[in-house]
Amino acid sequence: MPRNLEQPDHKYRERVYRIVRRIPQGRVMTYGQIAYMLGEGYTPRTVGFVMHGSDDLTPWHRVINSQGRCSTGGIVLPSDKQQRMLEREGIKFDASGRCDLEKALWRPRGSPPRKEVMKARTKLYRR
Secondary structure, rough: OOOOOOOOOHHHHHHHHHHHOOOOOEEEEEEEEHHHHHOOOHHHHHHHHHOOOOOOOOOOHHOOOOOOOOOOOOOOOOHHHHHHHHOOOOOOEEEEEEOOOOHOOOOOOOOOOOOHHHHHHHHHHHH
């Protein structure tokens, strides 16, 4: 039976939060990277949906999009809050608002290399 991805269940939310709480200060993960870790049927969009409801124990600001940019502009006030929080942790952004994912991306032990995650992401969006 397919999951209703617009309304992720409590267990799904907790799985996302558990991953995000492990991201070390000064590092980031992408929505797609987390979706890939969760497995078939989960998308970067559902991870983003869950992150909007995160609690104070979850470092939501350490989750960014696959281009290395913050995606909270229309949701969080002030619109540059996420980027400023990451800059305080030592992550540098260029003039266009991108960070260098090769330097900033956190890969939990045992997670697939970025190239494999990007291949899976391409498949995801072909559906």
